Structures are given as C-alpha cells and as structure tokens.
Amino acid sequence: MIPIDDSPIVRDGKSLILAMDHGLEHGPVDFEEVPEKLDPSTVFETATHDAVSAMAVQKGIAEGYYPSYEDDVNLLLKLNGTSNLWMGEPDSAVNCSVDYAAELGADALGFTVYGGSNHEIEMVEEFRDAQEKGREYDLPMVMWSYPRGQGLKNDTKPSTISYATRLALELGADIAKVKYPGSPEAMAHAVDCAGNMKVIMSGGSKTSDYEFLSQVEAVIDAGAKGLAVGRNVWQREDPTRLLDALEKVIYEEATADAALEA
Numbered sequence: 001m002i003p004i005d006d007s008p009i010v011r012d013g014k015s016l017i018l019a020m021d022h023g024l025e026h027g028p029v030d031f032e033e034v035p036e037k038l039d040p041s042t043v044f045e046t047a048t049h050d051a052v053s054a055m056a057v058q059k060g061i062a063e064g065y066y067p068s069y070e071d072d073v074n075l076l077l078k079l080n081g082t083s084n085l086w087m088g089e090p091d092s093a094v095n096c097s098v099d100y101a102a103e104l105g106a107d108a109l110g111f112t113v114y115g116g117s118n119h120e121i122e123m124v125e126e127f128r129d130a131q132e133k134g135r136e137y138d139l140p141m142v143m144w145s146y147p148r149g150q151g152l153k154n155d156t157k158p159s160t161i162s163y164a165t166r167l168a169l170e171l172g173a174d175i176a177k178v179k180y181p182g183s184p185e186a187m188a189h190a191v192d193c194a195g196n197m198k199v200i201m202s203g204g205s206k207t208s209d210y211e212f213l214s215q216v217e218a219v220i221d222a223g224a225k226g227l228a229v230g231r232n233v234w235q236r237e238d239p240t241r242l243l244d245a246l247e248k249v250i251y252e253e254a255t256a257d258a259a260l261e262a
C-alpha cells in the first residue's frame with residue numbers, strides 16, 4: 001500500500017477532490033445552467049482553493065489546461081470513463097495509460113469499477129494493470145467504486161455500498177469513492193468494511209448549502225475521509241463560499257451550522 005497520508009492529494013488525512021469529468025460522463029447537460037463552466041479553466045481556478053486537495057479530470061482536459069495550473073493544483077488523472085451515449089451494460093473505456101498520466105504530471109490516478117456489471121471481470125483486470133503500474137510511479141489509486149448493472153443499476157443500498165468499499169480494499173485501491181448509502185450508520189459500516197483504506201463520498205446532484213454540508217458532516221462523523229465532488233461545487237454561483245465551509249467541515253470537523261455561520 002502506498003503511504004497515502006504523504007500524498008499531496010491528502011491533507012491532514014483527508015481529501016477534497018474536485019471532479020470535472022462530467023462532460024464525458026453526463027454530457028454538456030450538466031453545464032446548461034452554468035455555461036461559463038464549459039471552459040475548464042474556470043473550474044481549475046476554483047480548484048486553486050486551499051480546501052481542494054486534487055482535481056479529477058480526463059486526459060484531454062489535463063493536456064489542454066493543467067500546464068497552466070500545475071503549480072497550484074494537484075492532478076488526479078481519471079484513466080477510464082464512459083459517455084451517457086453508451087446504452088450497454090455499465091462499462092468504462094480505458095482512455096489514458098499510467099505512463100502518460102505520469103508524463104502529464106499526475107499526483108494520483110482514478111479508475112471506475114462497476115462491480116456487478118457484466119463487464120466486471122474485464123474492468124477488474126484493467127484496474128489490476130493500472131494499479132500495479134501506478135505503484136511503479138508511487139501514484140495512489142482512487143477507485144470510483146460504483147456497483148451497478150444487471151439487477152443493480154444505480155444501487156445505493158447499504159449492503160451494496162459496504163460491498164463497494166470492501167471490493168476496493170481487496171483490489172488494492174488507496175481511496176474508495178462511493179455514493180452515500182442513505183444513513184450515517186450505513187456509511188460507518190461501509191468505512192469499517194474498508195479496513196485501513198480511506199473512504200470518501202461522491203457528491204451527487206446539486207442540493208442546498210445546508211443539506212449538502214449536513215450530509216458531509218454526517219459522513220465525516222461516520223469515519224469517511226472526505227469528498228469527491230463536482231456539481232455541488234462548480235454548479236454554484238459562488239463555489240468559493242461553499243469550499244470555505246467544506247474546508248471547515250472536512251478538515252476541522254466543524255458542524256454544518258458552524259461552518260455556515262463563520
């Protein structure tokens with residue numbers, strides 16, 4: 001296992017990863033209400049906030065924009081991804097090699113595994129290659145551990161999320177990013193199932209400041225080590241205000257109320 005606490009993508013044992021791979025995963029629809037965010041530079045600017053420990057992007061965005069931000073932003077290169085145009089059983093094409101991610105200046109790697117998909121076997125084999133190659137560069141691996149497919153589509157039930165964290169531990173992830181399983185108790189169990197591997201919560205679609213911060217507070221209380229978030233930050237008119245509050249809730253373990261009052 002990589003000494004993950006020494007990684008630049010971890011601050012005081014926690015991480016706040018700003019994700020912006022939505023143009024591939026969901027399509028331009030996620031930018032309809034914030035068309036200015038179609039320009040990736042605007043989100044890289046947001047990622048310069050101290051609360052953000054890494055920005056997760058696909059290869060093309062890294063190639064085109066990261067050179068201007070490499071002094072101020074840590075790069076998490078997402079190695080696979082798939083579009084919403086794909087209608088088949090959940091799968092994710094490997095779009096970037098570990099060698100090329102390292103060449104682009106990556107500080108960490110990201111990889112989706114859809115446990116339960118008909119493509120699980122191939123995805124896990126691809127994950128194996130990326131994880132082992134990443135070890136040669138000391139690049140930590142963040143698994144987007146999203147069981148889905150067949151009878152499991154978009155499943156967030158507690159037993160599934162616990163399986164997602166355990167699967168990530170056993171396959172050699174350094175951090176597992178999972179959906180919220182519906183309650184702090186369920187998140188605490190998912191964290192227990194992960195052993196000494198860090199679990200972070202996936203952001204989800206935009207909610208109110210209070211609702212979102214309260215959920216983050218609850219998962220931090222449950223032992224999660226942070227967040228990988230996209231829309232809940234960059235779809236906001238003032239992402240900095242929310243990042244100021246997230247910094248308090250995640251790294252200082254403040255309550256949502258206290259973070260919003262400050």
Ligand code: FBP
Nearest residue numbers: 019021022025203204205229230231
């Ligand atoms: P959000 O916080 O906006 O949900 O982003 C996190 C993320 O994992 C992104 O990296 C990715 O584009 C998206 O969610 C995928 O979510 P889903 O597969 O559920 O549509």
